[in-house]
Amino acid sequence: MLMPDFIVLITIVVALIHTLGVLSAIHAVASVRTSQGAIAWAVSLLTFPYLALPLYWILGRNRFHGYIEVLRNGALDQSNRSDIAMILERLRDHPADLPAERAEDLQVLAQLSRTPYTEGNALELLVDGDAAFRAIFAAIESAERYLLIQFFIIKDDDLGRDLHTRLLRKVAAGVSIRVLYDEIGSHALPKCYMETLRAAGIAVSAFRTTRGRRNRLQLNFRNHRKIVVVDGRVAFVGGLNVGEEYLGRGPLGHWRDTHLRVEGPAVQALQRVFTADWYWATRQIPDLEWQSRVAGSQTVLIFATGPADALETCSMFFHQAIVSARRRLWIASPYFVPDPPVFEALQLAALRGVDVRILLPAKPDHQLVYLASFSFLDAADRTGIQIYRYQKGFLHQKVVLVDDEVAAVGTANLDNRSLRLNFEVMAVVVDRGFASQVAAMLAHDFQQSRRTSAADLRSRGWIFRWAVRAARLFDPIL
Structure with a gap:
């Protein structure tokens, strides 16, 4: 007696799921960076693939494919590769004299980041949101050529709308503006917020961690960077996103955070980080100011990290x-x-x-x-x-x-x-x-x-x- 069609179908589906579980377990053993993670995923995929399979293909990998390859291998034309090399050379025009007793320890970080320490910087420690956004907005108002804005989270609240208004005013004054945000961190941002900026002539893009065939399902990666650059002469980096809670006006009350205002050659190093992220998102290299200026005497290394790096x-x-x-x-x-x-x-x-x-x-x-x-x-x-x-x-x-x-x-x-x-x-x-x-x-x-x-x-x-x-x-x- 022949089995009913639906039983045959169920048998095929079950066999397929378990086969995919075995193949995914092999993939996990070969690609997950830690042995504990590889074992945990392999056991889960083999014993209960019905739940583990979708979780693995959404959350399982910690290697972000394509980012480094796009920057280093033929995706950039020759002139752009020359520009990237030129940026590093100009940073090396401001070599840092590291303390002798710490030089060996500190140089390891420069090797990892493939970016040199630079002298000639001036830094201001910005404690909490009021001080940070007061300084950021003052710098935005002073912009004459361009603004680079990158945040993990941008919200359409009072602070977000304040930023929005300032950017519209600056683009109307002839300032070139680029805004980069994380598509998952800023998932609640309404489309009209960005569409209004685009309509005014501001270049806006999500970082797109799901871009590329191999990353299509990878919702676990984030671009968590927060960078603001003004005319290539002033930059900001730190822990603050754009939202009222970062000013202490949310349900958690007082929000203790730290940001940094930077002048000097380190601005170009931060600008280089933004440029790489912008290129991944848009396949465009913006025309920016790469001639660094000495602004003080402090030594800084801009250390960018991410899941696309060959090392952790x-x-x-x-x-x-x-x-x-x-x-x-x-x-x-x-x-x-x-x-x-x-x-x-x-x-x-x-x-x-x-x-x-x-x-x-x-x-x-x-x-x-x-x-x-x-x-x-x-x-x-x-x-x-x-x-x-x-x-x-x-x-x-x-x-x-x-x-x-x-x-x-x-x-x-x-x-x-x-x-x-x-x-x-x-x-x-x-x-x-x-x-x-x-x-x-x-x-x-x-x-x-x-x-x-x-x-x-x-x-x-x-x-x-x-x-x-x-x-x-x-x-x-x-």
Whole structure:
């Protein structure tokens, strides 16, 4: 007796799903960067492919295809390749004299980033949203030739509309403007916001992490960078996006963040990062000012990282900062889910006597990441890592301080998403005066924080403790 057609169909579908599960498991073993992630995906795909297959092809990969290849291999014409080479050469016209006792540690970061340190920069530390956007808007108003605007999130609220109005006014005055945003981070932005800008003559584009056949389903990647460049002479980078909550006007209350105003050769280095992202999104190289100007005496390295890099450059950045610390290592991040090598480096630094402090928010904006961070408390206590929770409001800054000479401000969090899945950028500053400012800023933050420990976790109810364990299982995609 022949089987009914629907049973035959079901049999074929089940066989196909399991075959795809096996093939995907082989793909995971061959391509997932960490052995833990490869094993977890392979087991899931083999045992329960019905759920694991769509999750793997949407969330499973941490290698972003095409970005580096487009920039380096034939997608750019010869003149554009010459332009990119020329940018690097002009940055090398401002070589930095690194401290002899730190030169070896610091040069590793320059090798990883393929960008030189530059001297001749002037920096201003911008604490919180009011100071940051006051400076950004003042710079926008001063623009004469062009503006480059890049944010992970742009919202159509009072702050977003203020930016919108200013950009329309500047383009009407003859300023060339380019706006780049992340298509997932800014998913709630209404089309009319960007269409109005385009209609006025402003070039607007999403970064398009799903561009290209191999990235079509990859919704897990983000361009998390926040860069503003004005006429090639002033730039901004840091943790703030465009939204009212970044001014402390959202449900989380006071929003503690840090941004950086830059003048000098480092502006061209930030501009180069924007140009690469803009080319990926639009296949266009904008006509920009590449002649850098000396504005001060501070040494800066613009360290851009992302999932298209051949090496795990963001993870290596944190690892190198940690191992180079001799007396003090202070890190402020809203999210704390480090990978094992980075966390072990933190433990070793604390064991060798370094003052290791991690500053985290007491209020969560992403519940899973917040819960997962509690799972590190016991191991932190055993080695002397001090973890603090900021009490005044929500803490969103991304700042690293190493001893008394090196500080970094930018967009990278200490979690797996920044370490492997996001495009990020940090400004690494080698300057005692600037490091002293950052130290004073963070010391004030620690005064408004409470030290936490494993005892705090043990005092919570069993539901919370199990939620912490469950959240840690999502470590690879947090």
